[in-house]
Amino acid sequence: KAGVTQTPRYLIKTRGQQVTLSCSPISGHRSVSWYQQTPGQGLQFLFEYFSETQRNKGNFPGRFSGRQFSNSRSEMNVSTLELGDSALYLCASSLALADTLDTQYFGPGTRLTVL
Amino acid sequence: AQTVTQSQPEMSVQEAETVTLSCTYDTSENNYYLFWYKQPPSRQMILVIRQEAYKQQNATENRFSVNFQKAAKSFSLKISDSQLGDTAMYFCAFRVEYGNKLVFGAGTILRVKS
Numbered sequence: 462k463a464g465v466t467q468t469p470r471y472l473i474k475t476r477g478q479q480v481t482l483s484c485s486p487i488s489g490h491r492s493v494s495w496y497q498q499t500p501g502q503g504l505q506f507l508f509e510y511f512s513e514t515q516r517n518k519g520n521f522p523g524r525f526s527g528r529q530f531s532n533s534r535s536e537m538n539v540s541t542l543e544l545g546d547s548a549l550y551l552c553a554s555s556l557a558l559a560d561t562l563d564t565q566y567f568g569p570g571t572r573l574t575v576l
Numbered sequence: 577a578q579t580v581t582q583s584q585p586e587m588s589v590q591e592a593e594t595v596t597l598s599c600t601y602d603t604s605e606n607n608y609y610l611f612w613y614k615q616p617p618s619r620q621m622i623l624v625i626r627q628e629a630y631k632q633q634n635a636t637e638n639r640f641s642v643n644f645q646k647a648a649k650s651f652s653l654k655i656s657d658s659q660l661g662d663t664a665m666y667f668c669a670f671r672v673e674y675g676n677k678l679v680f681g682a683g684t685i686l687r688v689k690s
Contacts, residue, residue: 503682503683
């Protein structure tokens, strides 16, 4: 079974631009979560999507948004990029079955550099 | 709010030896899940082991085992027979019973030396 895939793997943008990152979950997985990893703040939860609805949200400004499609693929958008948005963005998927030890499996990440 | 603390920023171990990575957490929840992930230089996050809080038995996965002390809110990872491929950043993570928000510790860099 194919793992979680993320595109693109690397991105370079300038301040003020916007960017869209894509995540394709493992087949059959219905939940997709996004995380930001930086040297200073570590790994921080952005949001989770399940059945095309945002189910959980972290403490990030409204410039960070996401969506999920009917095939469970998810996109994350960051508008008005700032230098501090430079990070590795990780996507994780899970089955999201009730009453189970639901485990998240991570993609390889998208490295975003804001100049 | 839940917090996860990994007090060892870096550790080293000789190949074939055993090493223990520490993790403590803070929560008022009674049911939750704990995980250890490793992130090698490739940056791919890989699940190492997981534990349900309501299970008293410590989880094991081949050379990896945990020491889960619920009352002390401690969740340490023991790696036996360390291999060069175990060199990575190790993250302890916490999740409440519902939803998929993982709270991560700051990580421990483990270097396995030959």
